[in-house]
Amino acid sequence: DQQVKQNSPSLSVQEGRISILNCDYTNSMFDYFLWYKKYPAEGPTFLISISSIKDKNEDGRFTVFLNKSAKHLSLHIVPSQPGDSAVYFCAASAQGGSEKLVFGKGTKLTVNP
Amino acid sequence: DADVTQTPRNRITKTGKRIMLECSQTKGHDRMYWYRQDPGLGLRLIYYSFDVKDINKGEISDGYSVSRQAQAKFSLSLESAIPNQTALYFCATSHPVGTGSTDTQYFGPGTRLTVL
Numbered sequence: 001d002q003q004v005k006q007n008s009p010s011l012s013v014q015e016g017r018i019s020i021l022n023c024d025y026t027n028s029m030f031d032y033f034l035w036y037k038k039y040p041a042e043g044p045t046f047l048i049s050i051s052s053i054k055d056k057n058e059d060g061r062f063t064v065f066l067n068k069s070a071k072h073l074s075l076h077i078v079p080s081q082p083g084d085s086a087v088y089f090c091a092a093s094a095q096g097g098s099e100k101l102v103f104g105k106g107t108k109l110t111v112n113p
Numbered sequence: 114d115a116d117v118t119q120t121p122r123n124r125i126t127k128t129g130k131r132i133m134l135e136c137s138q139t140k141g142h143d144r145m146y147w148y149r150q151d152p153g154l155g156l157r158l159i160y161y162s163f164d165v166k167d168i169n170k171g172e173i174s175d176g177y178s179v180s181r182q183a184q185a186k187f188s189l190s191l192e193s194a195i196p197n198q199t200a201l202y203f204c205a206t207s208h209p210v211g212t213g214s215t216d217t218q219y220f221g222p223g224t225r226l227t228v229l
Binding site for chain 1: 117146148153154155156157158161171203205217218219220221222223
């Protein structure tokens, strides 16, 4: 049973436009959500996170939105840059982040110049 | 210098061989994790350790064992490797900062293991 779902395996956008990556979850105990970015031949790197007490968190070009009622979160990248091309993983945990992470399958973002 | 290192970075082995993957960290974190990544399947947790005396099975621990030799070292062993253990393996670390606070995991560069 997949608790964290990223239903789009890939996404392609033009440089300068907005990239929207989506993530759905099924476990209502999840209260902390993270996005990781992964380049080929490297480990995932932490990008941005959000606690369930918030519905939005922003860090520069990256914004994560959380809709608890829909059990849905999204990552917005504005403006998208070619260097953003990577695989993005959504992850969730319970108890304020103190429990182990559950990852989605990832979405490969390609930003075309 | 990298905070989380993994050795080897690449390994090709044969079915039935014993393999050990090593992870070291200089972040001073208590918690360490082993994941595997397969194409289209994301990251799945194999084992995790919240301190030197604490070892826990993750989602897919069958066929694997671990050893937490010190706070900074966490090894993953495949006692008798099989082809479906061919995957990318990642070590991660984290440090609990209190209830309601973040527990971000920091990943090593990965080990690509191929079992023939």
